[in-house]
Amino acid sequence: MIAEIGLGLLWFAAALSVMQLGLGIMILRDRESASASAFAATLRPIAVIQGVMVALSFLCLIQIFWVTDLSVKLVATNSHSLKPWLYKLAGAWGNHEGSMLLWVTVMAVSGALVAMLERRISQAMMIATLAAQAFVSIGFYAFLLLSSNPFERLVPTPPEGAGLNPLLQDPGLAFHPPTLYFGYVGLSIAFSFAVGALVTREVGPTFARAMRPWVLGAWIFLTLGITAGSYWAYYELGWGGWWFWDPVENASLMPWLAATALLHSVTVLANRGALKAWTVMLAVVAFSMSMVGTFLVRSGVLTSVHAFAVDPERGSFILVLLAIYIGGALALFGLRASTVQEGAKFQFLSREAALVANNLLLMGILAIVLMGTLYPLVTEASGTKVSIGPPYFNPASAIFFIPMVLIMAVGPMLRWRKSDKAQLTAAAAAPLLAGAVALLLVVIFGSGAGILPTLGLALAATLAVASVMPLFRSKTNRASLPIWGMVVAHLGVAVTMAGMASESAFTKETLVASAPGESHQVADWTITLLAVEPVAGRNWTALEARLSAQRGEGEAIELAPQARMFSSPPTNTSEAALLTRWDGQLYAVLGERAPDGRWQLRLWWKPFVPLIWYGGIMIGFGGLLALIGRLFQLRRTRPIRKVEQASEPTGQTVPA
Numbered sequence: 001m002i003a004e005i006g007l008g009l010l011w012f013a014a015a016l017s018v019m020q021l022g023l024g025i026m027i028l029r030d031r032e033s034a035s036a037s038a039f040a041a042t043l044r045p046i047a048v049i050q051g052v053m054v055a056l057s058f059l060c061l062i063q064i065f066w067v068t069d070l071s072v073k074l075v076a077t078n079s080h081s082l083k084p085w086l087y088k089l090a091g092a093w094g095n096h097e098g099s100m101l102l103w104v105t106v107m108a109v110s111g112a113l114v115a116m117l118e119r120r121i122s123q124a125m126m127i128a129t130l131a132a133q134a135f136v137s138i139g140f141y142a143f144l145l146l147s148s149n150p151f152e153r154l155v156p157t158p159p160e161g162a163g164l165n166p167l168l169q170d171p172g173l174a175f176h177p178p179t180l181y182f183g184y185v186g187l188s189i190a191f192s193f194a195v196g197a198l199v200t201r202e203v204g205p206t207f208a209r210a211m212r213p214w215v216l217g218a219w220i221f222l223t224l225g226i227t228a229g230s231y232w233a234y235y236e237l238g239w240g241g242w243w244f245w246d247p248v249e250n251a252s253l254m255p256w257l258a259a260t261a262l263l264h265s266v267t268v269l270a271n272r273g274a275l276k277a278w279t280v281m282l283a284v285v286a287f288s289m290s291m292v293g294t295f296l297v298r299s300g301v302l303t304s305v306h307a308f309a310v311d312p313e314r315g316s317f318i319l320v321l322l323a324i325y326i327g328g329a330l331a332l333f334g335l336r337a338s339t340v341q342e343g344a345k346f347q348f349l350s351r352e353a354a355l356v357a358n359n360l361l362l363m364g365i366l367a368i369v370l371m372g373t374l375y376p377l378v379t380e381a382s383g384t385k386v387s388i389g390p391p392y393f394n395p396a397s398a399i400f401f402i403p404m405v406l407i408m409a410v411g412p413m414l415r416w417r418k419s420d421k422a423q424l425t426a427a428a429a430a431p432l433l434a435g436a437v438a439l440l441l442v443v444i445f446g447s448g449a450g451i452l453p454t455l456g457l458a459l460a461a462t463l464a465v466a467s468v469m470p471l472f473r474s475k476t477n478r479a480s481l482p483i484w485g486m487v488v489a490h491l492g493v494a495v496t497m498a499g500m501a502s503e504s505a506f507t508k509e510t511l512v513a514s515a516p517g518e519s520h521q522v523a524d525w526t527i528t529l530l531a532v533e534p535v536a537g538r539n540w541t542a543l544e545a546r547l548s549a550q551r552g553e554g555e556a557i558e559l560a561p562q563a564r565m566f567s568s569p570p571t572n573t574s575e576a577a578l579l580t581r582w583d584g585q586l587y588a589v590l591g592e593r594a595p596d597g598r599w600q601l602r603l604w605w606k607p608f609v610p611l612i613w614y615g616g617i618m619i620g621f622g623g624l625l626a627l628i629g630r631l632f633q634l635r636r637t638r639p640i641r642k643v644e645q646a647s648e649p650t651g652q653t654v655p656a
Contacts, residue, residue, distance in 0.1 A: 006060030024131025051112025186218025481629025489622025499611025
């Protein structure tokens, strides 16, 4: 019965979405009539009720996974009665249908929050924004109800479920997909705001201020989601890498790149009234990348360890949605671009110019990643299989990344609108000196480091020094939260770069076949295989190696990498053992047993590799500080805005 209630709520929410779009169009076509005014008052409640209905529907799905209701097809094919409770819950979104219901839920709840909380934009723009959000939602409701019903019954009911993909049975991946989805769907709100602004011709600072928290929130979730996904791949897949330019990894990176550009552009528009058309275009591009990523992951056109839906028919559905949404938005942009007034002007040497330059470089990296991801699909269609990996992505993206970091270092210290060479020289001196010193040290002491890792370490030092300099332009305790957020986020980028470059330059690896009692060396660690023993968990069995790790004359520490076997579905996984120290991480993987009885062991020493994820967390935390600061600013200025808006005619924007 719970499944039928969930399906009914989903249909109800879809009907409300259709009503929301229809009323929105009707009101916008005849804004001055009395009926339009009456209907306008109902649009916000409809959006809120829609959000509540679909949220309840998703709770129904969680409930049937919690009780392992095997009469529901989705539960029977993705769960098992013996699974730990966390993975029973994660099973609700760890599959195609459930993840799409989660997508729609986040989208509808976000629309409800916009309807409840947003009071800065004009009524016309609010109506257009909610109508655009409903237009996007309708496609996903249709996708769910017509081709991916998560509540479909299964007759007869099987005695046991097939289980969840063991690779997904990990705390990191239980929360990784929802985090990314919050990011993807946050960009849908930015897209709807952009469409609303184009429809009402209100592309200005007010529109940017309304959109900025959503872009910032989406960017934070995308940052944390990508960071968590990278760490999950690092410790769960057992290959010792943190990024492989896998197509699904790229699918999450592309929206992040576009969102990063949008975040900086929308800030310029909100604060300085410039980059109007560029901001709208970036909002369209950012959501487009979310849709492209969704299509790649769920269409079956690519093979990845992450892709869990291989269904070309449903992929075609998403491709049609992609064409409708993005084609429609671009067409609207083409029609209204001439009506978007030119924003405030700025000179070549200014903070705005630095942000524009970095936006263009981000788009260059995005183009590199997009081409590298799609090119194998194009060649495969013509009968030729090619593989695109780090040898293409690393140097190609570095062409754009290196100048971007240099501009990122000096940009925040330039003045708005107009700066000068003397200020540029003063701003760049200390960071460039730090970079030069780091470069010299790596050349002298880092023998064997490649060109890119060496440059990466030098750039990390440059950016680290530059990141904290804005705090010294005024008294530190007077810096606003958005300034602190920028500092922490930029410093996080430097920390991540340092971790990436150090791991690439100085990693040591040992691959051996070992018998119990034998010792092996990796970097300055001595690893001894003590024994290999069978162990068992709730829904798996494993062979566990007991390793003794000793650094120099220090205390020996025991590690326990496992080779796990899951019976439902039948899958073997490697559980790496990690030992973290201040200067790096020891990484051990147990392999197969050789015919002579020895065990394969793969051992790495990865200097400063945790910095990659510490930096990612710092970037997200910096975004959170900026978001909190913006919300506090909004609360302080709200009474002033009410007075300003009350003095303006309906439908007009508030000046910056």
